Amino acid sequence: MTAPIRLFTPWFGPLPNWYDKFQERIAANPEIEHVLIGDNDQSHMAMSLSHFHTLVSNHLGFSISPRSAYSLACDMRPMLGEMFPCENPWVGWCDLDILIGKVDRVLMPFLDDYDIICGSTYRVEGTL
Numbered sequence: 001m002t003a004p005i006r007l008f009t010p011w012f013g014p015l016p017n018w019y020d021k022f023q024e025r026i027a028a029n030p031e032i033e034h035v036l037i038g039d040n041d042q043s044h045m046a047m048s049l050s051h052f053h054t055l056v057s058n059h060l061g062f063s064i065s066p067r068s069a070y071s072l073a074c075d076m077r078p079m080l081g082e083m084f085p086c087e088n089p090w091v092g093w094c095d096l097d098i099l100i101g102k103v104d105r106v107l108m109p110f111l112d113d114y115d116i117i118c119g120s121t122y123r124v125e126g127t128l
Helices: 019-027 049-060 069-075 077-083
Strands: 005-011 032-038 090-093
Touching: 005 069, 005 077, 049 069, 049 077, 069 077, 077 090
Parallel strands: 005 032, 005 090
Antiparallel strands: none
């Protein structure tokens, strides 16, 4: 069975020392399929930063000039679900410096009623 929520995290370079705690919280939420995109040995979608940059530019149809790897990874998160289509009904993104709580109690009740869930009423921002 496909998890109802797929969360993407683009991360290039060494993983933070708390990554194991992040993975524990993801594992505690069977509703989430987490996809780590990057150039480290834990990545689910392994690719170099330059390859990711090329994929983003190709998807947009024009070349982009990000200020940094961080900017490229963060600024492009809202379109990851479109870049990497999947069977999951809901798609989002998250950072590695958050500990995800009980998604089944907090988030799942809202998914059928909203197209977008985020931290702002006037722009798409935040994780998930």
